[in-house]
Amino acid sequence: MFTSDSHRPVSPWPVPLLYKVSALVHLAALVLLVIHAEWWPVAVVALVVNHAVICASSLLPRSQWIGRNVIRLPGASARRGELALTIDDGPDPHVTPAVLDLLAHHGVRASFFCIADRAERHPELVTRIVAEGHEVHNHTARHDHRFSLLGPAAFRREIGSAQATLARLAGVRPTCFRAPAGLRNIMLSPVLHELGLTLVSWTRRGYDTRERDPARVLARLIGPGLRGGDILLLHDGHAARDALGAPVLLAVLPALFEQARLAGLSWVTLGDALNDPVIAAAGQAATPGAATSSGPGDKTIDPATAHQHAGHNHSRLPARTYAR
Numbered sequence: 001m002f003t004s005d006s007h008r009p010v011s012p013w014p015v016p017l018l019y020k021v022s023a024l025v026h027l028a029a030l031v032l033l034v035i036h037a038e039w040w041p042v043a044v045v046a047l048v049v050n051h052a053v054i055c056a057s058s059l060l061p062r063s064q065w066i067g068r069n070v071i072r073l074p075g076a077s078a079r080r081g082e083l084a085l086t087i088d089d090g091p092d093p094h095v096t097p098a099v100l101d102l103l104a105h106h107g108v109r110a111s112f113f114c115i116a117d118r119a120e121r122h123p124e125l126v127t128r129i130v131a132e133g134h135e136v137h138n139h140t141a142r143h144d145h146r147f148s149l150l151g152p153a154a155f156r157r158e159i160g161s162a163q164a165t166l167a168r169l170a171g172v173r174p175t176c177f178r179a180p181a182g183l184r185n186i187m188l189s190p191v192l193h194e195l196g197l198t199l200v201s202w203t204r205r206g207y208d209t210r211e212r213d214p215a216r217v218l219a220r221l222i223g224p225g226l227r228g229g230d231i232l233l234l235h236d237g238h239a240a241r242d243a244l245g246a247p248v249l250l251a252v253l254p255a256l257f258e259q260a261r262l263a264g265l266s267w268v269t270l271g272d273a274l275n276d277p278v279i280a281a282a283g284q285a286a287t288p289g290a291a292t293s294s295g296p297g298d299k300t301i302d303p304a305t306a307h308q309h310a311g312h313n314h315s316r317l318p319a320r321t322y323a324r
């Protein structure tokens, strides 16, 4: 059952422009039908166009028309040359420990969007994620692929129960939310505001739940040029396996870290970049000095030279670490 979260919004929900325009379109259509009923085709066309725009905005994960949606880190973070690595759909007992080993080896902190039901089954992994300086964020209770069809009450139950579970297991209240497959509807934004959650999508994703070639996953993440402010998406849950049967992201991560290092870019968590004092303090306390440096924000890397770095042997690790 949904357990109410103690968070209460301190400001009213900022109504997106599309909602206001839509209200005006519906009102105008109604007035038109009352005054000039013979013009009904105009009203119908206006309503159809309006709903088509709303529908498209719901199906485009990076759309910002139906509520706040972070698709890049804030400008200050981008100028410092910071990147955020987000890892979805875990924790997974077979993949997440190996991901954490790689992150520790390279001195990289990441943001894990966890499915609460999975977190409940593997609480030790949630504990380890937080203890090693990473962040746990909300990726719903069950990762239901019908999520985008839910209404406000069901959103509150699905996200609120996940929030309560993850906060209990992690000891820190998640501040970011990501919808399954990035799909949502116009009723999600006010619920997220109510629960104190920021919707975070991505700048680039590797499609690593279905792409088995690590080189292609890496190319999607770094092309057409990785740059400060990018939010990257990979998966420790539902991870595709490469030709040798290993989770694809385990081969991608070392090559990705190397490319970022060559470009002078550093890694931060979403909490640090979005400047949430609670979660930032928790992360910094766990790994003092990690991911706090600055670097040039306009450096990019050439994807054409990067393919060679994404091999199939996930056990291949560079000799040095890349903590910045």
Ligand SMILES: [Zn+2]
Pocket: 088, 089, 139, 143, 179, 180, 181
């Ligand atoms: Zn997911």
